[in-house]
Structures are given as structure tokens and as C-alpha cells.
Amino acid sequence: MKNIVVLISGSGTNLQALIDAQLQDRLGCRISAVISNRPGVKGLQRAEQAGIPALVLDHTGFDSREAFDAALMTLIDDHDPALVVLAGFMRILTADFTRHYLGRMLNIHPSLLPKYPGLHTHQRALDAGDREHGATIHFVTPELDDGPNVIQAIVPVIAGDDAASLAQRVQVQEHIIYPQAVAWFTSGRLQMQDNHCLLDGEPLPPSGQVVDAR
The missing domain is CATH 3.40.50.170 (Formyl transferase, N-terminal domain)
Known part of the structure; x- marks a missing residue:
């Protein structure tokens, strides 16, 4: 089964819809990780409650957008996703990042x-x-x-x-x-x-x- 990684920044209602679809065998893939650029958001709790790795990469700890995106790319690729899903991810992504996932990232x-x-x-x-x-x-x-x-x-x-x-x-x-x-x-x-x-x-x-x- 293919892996997907979901990126969030907040409450994660669309993440929950994806989790529910996975539980009902309607998603056709496995959510292998949920990554938030903000700690403490409800979407992380939703992932944890579903037994999905809930990871935080706080963008405030980076000196530039490019540095954050490079670290995020590494973290995502550790989970070998077929698809990256932006579900309320409130970051403008660099061109290098979007090109890396071109044709396999949805928003x-x-x-x-x-x-x-x-x-x-x-x-x-x-x-x-x-x-x-x-x-x-x-x-x-x-x-x-x-x-x-x-x-x-x-x-x-x-x-x-x-x-x-x-x-x-x-x-x-x-x-x-x-x-x-x-x-x-x-x-x-x-x-x-x-x-x-x-x-x-x-x-x-x-x-x-x-x-x-x-």
C-alpha cells in the first residue's frame, strides 16, 4: 500500500476526513506521517489518536524559508511518500520544494x-x-x-x-x-x-x- 504524508498547521479537519476515509478503506493508501510546522495544534492530536506518527518541524527555529523547506523535505522523504497532501498547511513553499514534489503534491x-x-x-x-x-x-x-x-x-x-x-x-x-x-x-x-x-x-x-x- 502506498504511503502519503499530510502537512498541517492547525486543527486538521481535512486531516480527520482523510483519517476517517483510511479507516473505512476508502483512501487506498496509508497515512505514514502527519507533520505540523506549529506545535500543539489539534491536528497533531488527531494523528496521535489514530496511531499515526505526529511530527513537529517548527518553522520559527529556522533562519530562512529555504532552510525550513530543505529540512521539511528531508523529513517527508524519510517516509517515502507517493503523495504529499497539504491539509491547511499555512506556509508559502519555495520553488525548489514544489519542484521536488511536482506531480505528487495536492493542496x-x-x-x-x-x-x-x-x-x-x-x-x-x-x-x-x-x-x-x-x-x-x-x-x-x-x-x-x-x-x-x-x-x-x-x-x-x-x-x-x-x-x-x-x-x-x-x-x-x-x-x-x-x-x-x-x-x-x-x-x-x-x-x-x-x-x-x-x-x-x-x-x-x-x-x-x-x-x-x-
Whole structure:
């Protein structure tokens, strides 16, 4: 069974979705380690409770982003992962790091990319008057939130929504689509070629596969 390594920085709700999928034999791989750049976060407790090695590499102990990423790369590679999964990992990664894992690193972003890269996505969608919002799983490339999309979940923006209520509905869908994308990859169905996603050998549209939860 293939190994994956999950990187976190906080509470780890998407990590929990992956753990649950593993326990239900829906993930098709083994989470061999969870690594956080912040000590004491709830995601580490989730890993420990599931019997998964929970490791901390505190970025504040490094003099540069490059030094931290080099140490993180070494720690990840000790676990021989087929895939690196960013699950709320709040670090901008260096180009050397992303190139090392090119085509075998996934990220989740709380918007319908290419809309709203970066932070505060839910409020930005509300401020723009959008009628739909959602989440995207994409391959990681050196450009921030710009790798090819694997799968998107669309949720409605409801009258009276604030950023918190919208985020809550988006998160429900995140917990569905992330295990799906990981299972596609570890089963050999999903791959990235020439900055495009292929599923079962067929190119996906720019949006990736779409799950409509409206």
C-alpha cells in the first residue's frame, strides 16, 4: 500500500476526513506521517489518536524559508511518500520544494480557483456578490494556488450568509472531495502531465471534475 504524508498547521479537519476515509478503506493508501510546522495544534492530536506518527518541524527555529523547506523535505522523504497532501498547511513553499514534489503534491483551497487565490476567500466571495462559492483540490506548482485543478465542489451563497456560515458549508464539501482526490491518485487513476490533470487517461477541464452541491 502506498504511503502519503499530510502537512498541517492547525486543527486538521481535512486531516480527520482523510483519517476517517483510511479507516473505512476508502483512501487506498496509508497515512505514514502527519507533520505540523506549529506545535500543539489539534491536528497533531488527531494523528496521535489514530496511531499515526505526529511530527513537529517548527518553522520559527529556522533562519530562512529555504532552510525550513530543505529540512521539511528531508523529513517527508524519510517516509517515502507517493503523495504529499497539504491539509491547511499555512506556509508559502519555495520553488525548489514544489519542484521536488511536482506531480505528487495536492493542496486544498477554499474557493473555486482561479477565483480568489490567497486568504479571506469566503469574505471576498460575499463582497463580490457571488451566487456560488466552493473549494478546489489542485496539484501544487511553484505559482501560489495556480496548479491544475483536480476537483471542485460548488456550494450556494445563501441570503444572510456571513463568512463563517459560508465557510462551514464549504468545509462539508472539502471533507468529501479531498479523500476522493487522494484515492484517485493513489489508485493510479489521477496524474499530472504537462501542467494538466488526467483522470483515467483523459484530460480534465480547467475546473477539474465538478461536484455540484447547490
